[in-house]
Amino acid sequence: MTMTDVSGLSQLGKQVDAPKSPEEAVLERVPNSNQGMDYVTRFTAPEFTSLCPMTGQPDFAHIVIDYIPDAFLVESKSLKLFLTSFRNHGAFHEDCSVYIAKRLVELLQPKWLRIGAYWYPRGGIPIDVFWQTGDVPAGVWLPDQGVPTYRGRG
16 A cells, blocks of 8 residues: 655645635645546535525535546545635536536546535425536446435335
């Protein structure tokens, strides 16, 4: 097992204030010591919050991010701070979901990435957002995201 180089990280192991906006949030990466192997890393944010840009009311989502790393892994504290930065940020569901994916793709240049953003209904309509970079590479075990569609009463 090799030691991961964490020398370039600015947030891990330090007290850091939550970023004021997603644009200001610093996403960090570390070298993938298993480069050359195709495996899936999954992050689940079951209590994601952003604000409606029109009303300022909170919107809530259960977000699942799956990716197959290449040279880099996302550093999880920086990802948590990035996701937290949406708490006071006004953007529509689609904008939040796709922006998260785009920032991760830009940072990591993964072999593959998908996001499933399962938004809880406000006004009676859940809005779920799904995006991926392409087809899942052959031979990779990719479990279902395991989030049932919203049923409400029924």
